[in-house]
Amino acid sequence: MALYLYNTLSRRKTEFVPRVGNHVAMYVCGPNLYGPAHIGHALSYIIFDTLKRYLKFRGYDVKHVQNFTDIEDRIIETARKENTTIQALAEKYIARFLSEMDSLNIRRADVYPRATEAIPTIIKMTQGLIEKGMAYELDGDVYFRVRADEDYGKLSHRSLDEMEAGARVAVDERKNDPMDFALWKASKSGEPAWDSPWGPGRPGWHIECSAMNLEQHGPQIDIHGGGQDVLFPHHENEIAQSESYTGKEFAHYWVHNALLHLPGQEKMTRHLGGLIYIPDALSRHSSDAIRAFILGTHYRSPLAWTEDGVDAAERGLDKLRAAVKDAVAPGPEANDALSESAAQAREKFITMMDDDLNTAGALGALYDLAREINRARGEGSSPAQLAAAQATLLELADVLGLTLREPTHAVSADESAKIDALVAERNALRAAKKYKEADGVRAQLTEMGIEIADSAQGTTWKKTK
RNA sequence: GGCGACGUGGCCAAGUGGCUAAGGCAAGGCUCUGCAAAAGCCUGAUCGUGGGUUCAAUUCCCACCGUCGCCUCCA
Numbered sequence: 001m002a003l004y005l006y007n008t009l010s011r012r013k014t015e016f017v018p019r020v021g022n023h024v025a026m027y028v029c030g031p032n033l034y035g036p037a038h039i040g041h042a043l044s045y046i047i048f049d050t051l052k053r054y055l056k057f058r059g060y061d062v063k064h065v066q067n068f069t070d071i072e073d074r075i076i077e078t079a080r081k082e083n084t085t086i087q088a089l090a091e092k093y094i095a096r097f098l099s100e101m102d103s104l105n106i107r108r109a110d111v112y113p114r115a116t117e118a119i120p121t122i123i124k125m126t127q128g129l130i131e132k133g134m135a136y137e138l139d140g141d142v143y144f145r146v147r148a149d150e151d152y153g154k155l156s157h158r159s160l161d162e163m164e165a166g167a168r169v170a171v172d173e174r175k176n177d178p179m180d181f182a183l184w185k186a187s188k189s190g191e192p193a194w195d196s197p198w199g200p201g202r203p204g205w206h207i208e209c210s211a212m213n214l215e216q217h218g219p220q221i222d223i224h225g226g227g228q229d230v231l232f233p234h235h236e237n238e239i240a241q242s243e244s245y246t247g248k249e250f251a252h253y254w255v256h257n258a259l260l261h262l263p264g265q266e267k268m269t270r271h272l273g274g275l276i277y278i279p280d281a282l283s284r285h286s287s288d289a290i291r292a293f294i295l296g297t298h299y300r301s302p303l304a305w306t307e308d309g310v311d312a313a314e315r316g317l318d319k320l321r322a323a324v325k326d327a328v329a330p331g332p333e334a335n336d337a338l339s340e341s342a343a344q345a346r347e348k349f350i351t352m353m354d355d356d357l358n359t360a361g362a363l364g365a366l367y368d369l370a371r372e373i374n375r376a377r378g379e380g381s382s383p384a385q386l387a388a389a390q391a392t393l394l395e396l397a398d399v400l401g402l403t404l405r406e407p408t409h410a411v412s413a414d415e416s417a418k419i420d421a422l423v424a425e426r427n428a429l430r431a432a433k434k435y436k437e438a439d440g441v442r443a444q445l446t447e448m449g450i451e452i453a454d455s456a457q458g459t460t461w462k463k464t465k
Numbered sequence: 466g467g468c469g470a471c472g473u474g475g476c477c478a479a480g481u482g483g484c485u486a487a488g489g490c491a492a493g494g495c496u497c498u499g500c501a502a503a504a505g506c507c508u509g510a511u512c513g514u515g516g517g518u519u520c521a522a523u524u525c526c527c528a529c530c531g532u533c534g535c536c537u538c539c540a
Contacts, residue, residue: 302533
């Protein structure tokens with residue numbers, strides 16, 4: 001068994017084999033820092049987080065690099081509008097981004113390089129490309145010469161002639177070819193600028209990722225990821241620059257996630273509006289529910305975000321949570337039938353994930369196992385007997401970034417004491433068979449957002465809102 | 466116009482050339498419970514339409530209808 005990933009470059013699923021031993025060099029395109037992230041970003045980063053978790057689960061050693069684009073037209077524009085600096089803007093949104101990703105249980109990358117910290121490498125690469133005849137200077141700008149790159153278009157699978165035929169881009173007459181793109185842009189007055197052989201300027205959009213990859217990973221990487229929207233031109237240009245500069249194959253696997261949208265609308269993206277921000281989503285749903293909702297669809301299929309859909313995922317998680325709620329440390333005691341179920345679930349989980357990250361199928365394996373655990377408990381298995389299977393369920397859930405913890409709702413000490421008193425009162429009434437009065441107390445608790453459950457072990461309660 | 470993807474039970478969504486077409490939500494019935502809640506059990510689909518290939522297709526091919534993505538900035 002081996003992991004197969006769909007590679008955009010070959011348009012096929014191929015077996016994943018790292019270039020060097022079990023070391024995986026992975027680079028995922030990070031956000032442009034001119035505004036806050038939205039749940040479309042969350043989708044992409046949840047998927048690549050899951051890929052990373054799975055690679056680690058499979059025994060690979062992963063170096064995950066994710067950039068921050070902190071210099072770009074939009075950022076300059078936004079900084080000017082908000083009367084601030086690009087640095088301040090970047091700092092603000094980086095802090096927000098990282099904390100939002102944390103709250104979605106997305107593990108941090110190993111390195112977060114920033115474009116502005118890669119300027120010397122960007123200049124070195126640009127210079128190198130000019131020397132090779134792959135780029136040319138024009139009034140302080142430097143453009144990549146797409147016609148000099150014989151396989152330009154190989155990633156997005158289109159030819160220059162096709163693209164130019166249907167071009168919607170305003171043509172800059174000075175350029176050699178309409179598709180030539182900027183590696184370096186001369187700065188206008190008042191714009192951030194760095195000294196360069198071509199005068200004061202700043203990097204183009206695509207070269208930063210090539211430079212940061214070179215700095216962090218070297219000339220060749222295993223996995224390059226991002227949303228399908230950055231496939232062209234961003235990744236196409238990246239591959240062109242990097243390979244023209246190094247003369248080597250750049251990324252071995254290109255992985256692109258499909259995009260998120262709202263029902264009946266186009267993709268969620270910042271320049272179209274119609275965004276749902278991460279704190280808003282988290283105020284209504286647990287991070288587990290958001291992840292389960294997203295991972296319930298294959299990453300290469302577009303997904304419509306609906307509140308009902310996430311709610312359904314939340315309710316589904318209750319079944320998984322119930323399965324592990326009384327988990328104790330696994331010991332020698334085990335339920336053989338259950339151990340068999342756990343082994344089957346693990347096998348199914350791996351089979352699914354090996355097949356190009358079939359997270360929906362993997363989730364199915366989790367539900368199968370949860371059902372067996374809940375059934376075994378119902379049939380009288382002790383916590384000790386359930387423990388090993390529960391450990392498996394928690395381990396596999398964690399690969400998907402699911403904690404299976406009850407969503408927490410803060411309860412003050414005062415409130416807690418009051419609830420305990422009411423629960424005790426109700427139980428006294430029940431013991432006296434005064435059920436009508438007991439139900440009255442329960443209604444009172446429900447009113448407070450408290451859900452109670454009676455069992456042989458006593459009455460438990462939880463706050464649900 | 467070019468390239469590409471998708472259309473599976475009420476909703477979401479895996480999947481396979483022939484073996485019971487996963488799983489979740491919702492609905493109905495049942496078990497448990499004083500009643501509930503939770504959990505468990507049971508109940509439903511011939512896979513957009515029309516052709517073709519094949520002993521056999523939901524699964525391959527073609528056409529059509531519908532939805533969507535990229536071709537400018539975008540995860």
